[in-house]
């Protein structure tokens with residue numbers, strides 16, 4: 001007679017029972033169109049798991065077990081759990097895209113076990129960081145120029161306290177946020193280490209730090225970014241985030257080995273959505289009106305053009321946020337996601353997930369509006385054009401030098417010219433120029449030579465007799481400039497342009513038929529901004545060529 005009470009047999013029965021349970025869940029998953037996962041078979045990502053706290057994960061009977069860019073994998077036991085629906089939405093609100101997997105209770109228990117270890121590592125990281133968000137906020141209020149930063153850093157260095165490292169990190173970050181720097185560079189030189197900020201696209205020296213302290217700073221920033229401390233001869237990339245009041249600043253760091261030691265460059269990604277407002281782009285009244293009309297349309301494509309760093313993506317983000325309402329389903333596919341937009345589902349391409357594939361799977365989710373980071377090849381171009389023709393509003397960028405050049409470029413990529421006219425509503429071209437510091441800009445008379453330039457470009461003599469030059473004061477860290485604004489051109493695809501696209505896509509031909517639209521050219525737009533005192537003639541001449549005449 002077989003005895004079932006020995007522990008060996010019990011374990012085997014248990015195991016069979018578990019296997020059966022897993023099989024059952026796998027088959028349920030496929031019936032209901034979900035994926036299935038056994039969390040006991042795979043590594044769990046601690047960062048992903050920490051996205052939802054242990055108590056919330058237990059309440060919602062779920063576990064976030066993996067993360068790839070802005071896509072997170074969530075294992076659920078029950079798809080009808082109200083708490084889990086709420087928690088999934090909280091992920092979406094953070095700009096993440098959850099992918100749902102069905103899983104067993106046993107898997108969840110296994111994942112939740114991990115919270116014990118994670119608790120330990122977060123505490124450890126806090127010890128490493130010691131950066132006080134409140135302190136940074138106070139610093140942001142007190143720091144008005146790079147002079148304030150170097151003064152504070154020197155004071156801390158003279159104190160020689162054990163807290164120097166974290167105090168200097170606080171000052172450097174607080175200062176970067178106060179001055180709106182986009183990057184922080186910490187670069188060791190022979191005797192000292194130089195700290196520089198990138199402000200409005202240009203690098204500026206901020207302060208120097210004693211070499212010994214800077215080594216501690218770099219180690220600490222490496223730890224924070226999740227990088228290996230003992231690797232010093234290879235470059236490494238990492239990231240971390242910190243909260244400053246309501247702002248959640250994401251930092252992407254990259255450490256590069258060099259002759260004088262490792263240097264670190266940190267890019268600050270501030271998801272503060274208020275920086276993406278159409279009102280702040282610098283559109284002239286004519287173009288603003290044209291754009292508002294185009295954004296009301298339910299379908300068609302709006303494409304921005306310009307070189308890298310010309311603000312194309314920021315402009316598209318501001319369009320998205322402008323039309324964003326809860327009823328609209330907006331999806332983005334980017335390379336990479338640069339800013340998290342509240343309430344918009346953003347995904348990013350990877351080695352395994354190309355633009356073309358991503359676009360196809362995006363369209364299966366039936367969105368109203370899609371943003372495609374860049375049109376690079378024929379497949380993406382055709383899918384985007386097709387989407388625009390079938391009831392979607394499509395935003396994308398194209399790497400061309402001018403709006404008028406976009407048509408030839410699309411045909412070059414392989415798009416049928418007959419589709420272009422009906423699919424595309426508007427093509428914008430843009431560059432960024434620095435805006436003059438309002439505290440120190442200096443007025444002067446326009447020279448005769450400049451008068452001629454204004455008249456030639458604007459087509460009429462100008463009634464304004466003075467413009468402004470950059471000077472430099474404490475408020476602008478002696479730059480003379482503070483902030484940036486776009487200079488624009490645009491072509492609305494009306495029937496005349498549509499015709500031209502079929503017959504002659506040379507830029508000159510396109511520009512000729514678009515003239516009646518009355519949208520200022522980029523050169524005109526820039527000169528208007530000089531005449532209004534927003535920027536200087538020097539600055540716009542640095543960015544645009546006013547003397548080369550196209551034939």
Ligand SMILES: [Zn+2]
Nearest residue numbers: 437440473476
């Ligand atoms: Zn100034």
